Amino acid sequence: MASQKLYAGAKLREIRNRVSLTQKEFAQKLGISLPYLNQMENNNRPVSTTVVLALAQEFGVDVTELSTGDSERIVSDLREALADPVLAETEVPLADLRLSASNAPMLAHAFLKLHHAYRQTHERLASLDEALGRQDVKMQPSPWDEVRDFFHYCDNYIDAVDHAAENFAVQAQDHGGVQNAAIRALTHIGVTVKMVDQEVLRNYDPATKTLSLSNRSAAETQAFQLLLQVALLQRNSLLEATLDLARFQSDSARNIAKIGLANYFAGAAMMPYAAFLKAAQDLRHDLELLGRQFGASIEQIAHRLSTLQRPGKKGVPFFFVRVDQAGTITKRHSATRLQFARFGGACPLWNVHRAFETPGHFLRQLAETPDGVRYFSLARDISKSGGHYGAPVRRYAIALGCEIKHADQLVYADNMDVTSAAAYQPIGISCRICERPNCHQRSVPPLERKLTIHENTRGVLPYEVS
Numbered sequence: 001m002a003s004q005k006l007y008a009g010a011k012l013r014e015i016r017n018r019v020s021l022t023q024k025e026f027a028q029k030l031g032i033s034l035p036y037l038n039q040m041e042n043n044n045r046p047v048s049t050t051v052v053l054a055l056a057q058e059f060g061v062d063v064t065e066l067s068t069g070d071s072e073r074i075v076s077d078l079r080e081a082l083a084d085p086v087l088a089e090t091e092v093p094l095a096d097l098r099l100s101a102s103n104a105p106m107l108a109h110a111f112l113k114l115h116h117a118y119r120q121t122h123e124r125l126a127s128l129d130e131a132l133g134r135q136d137v138k139m140q141p142s143p144w145d146e147v148r149d150f151f152h153y154c155d156n157y158i159d160a161v162d163h164a165a166e167n168f169a170v171q172a173q174d175h176g177g178v179q180n181a182a183i184r185a186l187t188h189i190g191v192t193v194k195m196v197d198q199e200v201l202r203n204y205d206p207a208t209k210t211l212s213l214s215n216r217s218a219a220e221t222q223a224f225q226l227l228l229q230v231a232l233l234q235r236n237s238l239l240e241a242t243l244d245l246a247r248f249q250s251d252s253a254r255n256i257a258k259i260g261l262a263n264y265f266a267g268a269a270m271m272p273y274a275a276f277l278k279a280a281q282d283l284r285h286d287l288e289l290l291g292r293q294f295g296a297s298i299e300q301i302a303h304r305l306s307t308l309q310r311p312g313k314k315g316v317p318f319f320f321v322r323v324d325q326a327g328t329i330t331k332r333h334s335a336t337r338l339q340f341a342r343f344g345g346a347c348p349l350w351n352v353h354r355a356f357e358t359p360g361h362f363l364r365q366l367a368e369t370p371d372g373v374r375y376f377s378l379a380r381d382i383s384k385s386g387g388h389y390g391a392p393v394r395r396y397a398i399a400l401g402c403e404i405k406h407a408d409q410l411v412y413a414d415n416m417d418v419t420s421a422a423a424y425q426p427i428g429i430s431c432r433i434c435e436r437p438n439c440h441q442r443s444v445p446p447l448e449r450k451l452t453i454h455e456n457t458r459g460v461l462p463y464e465v466s
């Protein structure tokens with residue numbers, strides 16, 4: 001098979017700006033001519049092997065950065081935005097979207113922000129009883145969307161926070177583990193830690209410097225909440241510096257992101273990067289064995305696996321998603337080419353939706369997306385007890401997966417016939433941007449295709465997709 005040419009102009013410009021060099025200086029460092037660099041930065045020429053090696057030697061660049069940028073995410077997001085009914089008559093070729101994502105990523109991001117603003121305005125106008133008379137409405141993205149996109153485009157990996165959490169975990173080895181180290185760290189700054197019979201998982205009173213944890217929650221949840229409080233109190237300056245760099249548009253988004261970063265610290269401290277990566281590789285990503293080794297839940301383990309994207313020390317690029325019983329995506333991240341729908345539910349053919357039918361069991365699936373990329377997907381239901389009789393039980397399902405080329409590193413993929421085309425379930429992203437013409441589970445027509453209605457014939461669908 002012929003090797004695919006690598007066009008990474010935007011990434012080259014990003015690296016050059018990162019090291020504060022002019023094009024002429026950068027070209028000299030790479031040992032190439034200025035015109036040649038200019039052509040590569042504008043994607044008129046592919047990045048040569050000589051340049052790839054020079055980037056690694058001169059600047060310590062992880063060469064996988066060149067091929068695992070934001071392009072696939074941007075293309076997926078652009079396709080979904082352009083499938084909006086208001087733009088349904090505007091047919092933009094996929095090649096143009098890829099060109100925009102690689103050559104003008106900031107322009108693509110600007111378009112996506114504009115589309116977010118349009119959708120938000122449209123939703124406000126649909127609720128006239130709330131919108132009428134309000135003069136303080138500003139054209140800003142939803143805080144949740146803004147924070148979600150922040151982690152999405154950071155590859156769900158925050159380097160400074162991850163390293164800080166790993167250092168905390170290493171030092172905790174001398175203090176009986178991270179949970180004891182967390183209590184010790186909080187006690188050192190005058191915080192009293194109490195186990196209380198309460199509904200809320202964690203409550204901190206700044207006035208009395210008392211941290212109350214629910215004794216109804218699981219041990220891994222208690223450890224997580226302790227470490228989260230350590231992040232908020234002892235690593236506050238690090239969190240604030242990271243938030244300053246993110247430049248959120250509202251205080252609400254910044255506050256939500258701060259909790260997200262504290263959560264990130266807690267997970268990274270429970271599962272420190274180097275030790276966790278090695279264990280994941282040694283145990284072939286067995287979630288239950290990893291959970292016992294690191295004192296974490298299956299969901300925590302799966303989520304952490306999706307963050308192992310440290311430059312130079314990357315793990316298997318996973319996608320991770322959590323859905324509720326209505327099919328709503330409540331957590332999502334993908335370090336793969338598979339991107340999740342930003343609006344609406346996920347593909348109903350995906351095994352994550354069937355996990356609710358088989359509680360306590362892992363479901364395995366070989367799946368293929370319309371672009372021909374094949375994946376291994378692992379799904380399981382997750383139940384979270386309220387802690388006492390009569391308390392509501394929260395039920396979710398999670399899915400963890402990777403491209404099929406990495407499946408041999410997962411114990412769950414053993415004995416599956418990954419070479420048989422018939423073994424792969426055809427799945428999509430969402431119905432309105434899925435190109436499959438004959439899907440029996442299609443809920444709405446694809447907006448990029450023409451429909452034919454046959455008055456005298458009724459198939460699986462009431463229309464035929466061209």
